[in-house]
Amino acid sequence: MSTTPNLAVPAGLHYAPKGILDQHGLRIIHTWLRDTWSRDDHSIAIPSGLSAVQEGCVLAHELEHVWAGDINCRNQIRSTRQERRADLAAARKLIAISGLVEVAQWASDICTAASELMVTERLLEVRLNDLRGEDWLWRRPGGSRIAG
Template sequence: MRVLEQLGIPVLRVHLRDTWGAWSPLHRKIVVAAGLSARQERCVLAHETEHALADDLGCGVGLDAAHPQAIPQERRADILAARKLIHISDLASVAQWADDIRVAAHELDVTERMLRVRLHDLNGEGWPWPATSKIAG
């Protein structure tokens, strides 16, 4: 939130049907689904902030062949957000005792999805979802 405040980008919480958040470059606003947990909202805001920082075209373009730039934008936003949310020293500390991804994600205050992104990034395996995946924190 601090970065968004510095950039002058407001966050609106509204009912969303098929996603947890979106960046609107036209309106210079981030929309977040109402009713998310604090952990979910934290991860969504980190992801959408990366879109804003990169001045991406927005999340509404869809992940399809008609908009091939959407896939690399989503991938980059996920990876950069995961890197900022999950510091390697914290991950190493939790990895010493957590034997389950749910437990580790909870301890790191991130969603399981964001932790998976970070682990795949560290392993050099790339983005862990197919190109048609919807962003879900």
């Protein structure tokens, strides 16, 4: 599965990566390991003990790796690019602009906004940094760490 399917993928709170994985017959393996990876074209391994929000963000990220046909590589530059691309694509799907604008009207900090949007703070930072030039109230100076 190396290409993104031609599906109308809803964004924001309606985006359900676990459902998409199920539709494509991809199995989710919960493991004690700290790292995540796409083991092959049929399964994705994620750490056990994640919250529902964390799991949704991790699955969205890993799904992007599967669709891009990414492989684990020892080349740090290539690996970093793959991670950034997967983060950005996942953030764009998980955080719709309309939802972000709605929450921005009342949320006073990034923690509250992330909670309301049902994403991690880190993924929200990735999305905010994607919208360069906008003065979002909770955008941290210097951006976010999106690699790894």
